[in-house]
Amino acid sequence: MKNNLLEISELSVAFSDEENVLSRVSFSLQEGETLALVGESGSGKSITALSILQLLSYIGATHTGGKVKYRGKEMTPETASHIRGKEIALIFQDPFSTFNPLQTIEKHFSHLFRYRTRVSKKNWQKKMISFLEMVHLPDPEMLLQKYPHECSGGMLQRIMIAMALVCRPKILIADEITTALDTTVQKKIIGVLQGLQKKKGFSMIVITHDLSLAANIADRIVVMDGGKVVEIAPVKDIFMRPLHSCTKKLISSLPKSAFQAQIVLE
Amino acid sequence: MLLEFQNVTKRFLRVPSGFRRKAEYSMAVDDVHFGIREGEIFGLVGESGSGKSTIARIIVKLLSPEKGRILFDKKKVLRQSKAEGKIYRKQVQMVFQNPFESLNPRQTVASILEEGVHLHFSHREEGVNKEAVRAIVEEVGLPVSSLQKYPHEFSGGQRQRIAIARALILAPKLLILDEPVSSLDVSIQSQILTLLRGLKKKHGMTFLFISHDLHIVRDFCDRVAVLRNGKIVETGETKEIFDSPKSEFTKELLDAVFRVPNFSREEGK
């Protein structure tokens, strides 16, 4: 059996004086594994990602119980600041949390290279371009000179992915990162991530509302509903033998065209 | 035709001119031509970075094109008089690809929604407007308690729905939706799409629907244009485009759609 790289146990989160938005969320992530986190809009997926990285104070929420262990050690806001971005990279759902509108794309990368890597300055430019090419962005030299608002939605998503990969994370948490990509680019990017995963052996938590994407990328699927984890199972079981009504609802509301072959639900 | 987008070209500065360098331009929208009929849902799909959002921004006059003509209700949109512009802005609304672009973080949802309503329906009684605000919030599947909250207090998908509510409440003739349901789960997606279809039926509302989700486009749009590299590669009835695409690029897009694999066959092995 492989080691648990990340262990989330009984995690609860609340916004000031309100009831919990996450209640006793538990799941684990193994080395080299890909988990998909799915569930209705507002079920707590993004908050789960933020709380793993101890970023709750930024949104005015607090842990009310439970813990997160990375490589067997409990994460605290102090230790998390060293792990964040280096060992565990989070790609945010909305690009506005990642980009500074007043800085070019090049500036964003320089900042990463300076503070998060040991790449020597004379190699930065070359590296930036190779990272942008890796995520299939055309004309990378030109792109580096652009400001975020001069890039399309799908370009920003790919730049965020490239930036997250710069530090060679052990865990990549990706929150809805393919929503602005056309189907061909989407397939390529997922291929890139899976290829890197094979080569470098990192783990992924993919947050997505797109079950057909989850079905193609995940080893196991975690289904959330109302701030709780309601089902965790290998991807095949989720589709063949869904147990929770919420999982069944998610699957049955997919259009027919989303299946390669008809799946009959019991 | 409600909207005619005629041979429109928009370019952006690629490299700023300066020392020893001539200004270079890239074509974001290259001689694009299409029309949207009154009461239809017109889909715009295509490559990422192909100019879809730019077209939307041109229609709502956030960007002005170098060349071309736009007609709305047979009247020219570019170089409108001030008064004409004011009417036009009432009739054409847009939901942006990134909801943060359109939601002021310092306003509660109630004041975001009321602001538009007061401006557009100043003749109506206060109570009527307040009621409209409550109704629309529920219609997009959010609790009425959301009204007292600020945009950052919502999840990504909830924020998308606030942006949709804000555009809908102004009862535009043409609503442009740029990836409006991209981070919504399927059941909320279909709730929103049903709501939009209802508005189309009831008020003859017209939609320009930009999306990468080909399952939704197939299900929801009457006609579709496929864009690549700033150019339209084909336009047609949705069924036609999906069942017998003419361009190689459209075929590629359709082939690349993720589908749930046939797990039962694997299991049998």
Ligand SMILES: Nc1ncnc2c1ncn2[C@@H]1O[C@H](COP(=O)(O)OP(=O)(O)OP(=O)(O)O)[C@@H](O)[C@H]1O
């Ligand atoms: N800053 C905040 N203050 C108060 N409540 C919040 C805040 N941020 C999120 N919430 C609430 O917490 C719940 C979970 O939000 P979260 O962002 O985790 O949802 P999600 O599963 O990522 O949804 P989506 O798929 O729509 O992005 C939501 O009901 C949301 O309204």
Ligand SMILES: Nc1ncnc2c1ncn2[C@@H]1O[C@H](COP(=O)(O)OP(=O)(O)OP(=O)(O)O)[C@@H](O)[C@H]1O
């Ligand atoms: N303000 C701007 N300045 C310079 N270039 C821009 C600007 N806005 C857009 N562009 C460029 O125009 C092209 C088209 O962008 P647009 O946002 O319209 O694409 P899109 O089809 O909406 O893509 P996506 O599906 O990824 O959102 C891109 O190459 C983009 O970099």
Ligand SMILES: [Mg+2]
């Ligand atoms: Mg989210």
Ligand SMILES: [Mg+2]
């Ligand atoms: Mg766009």
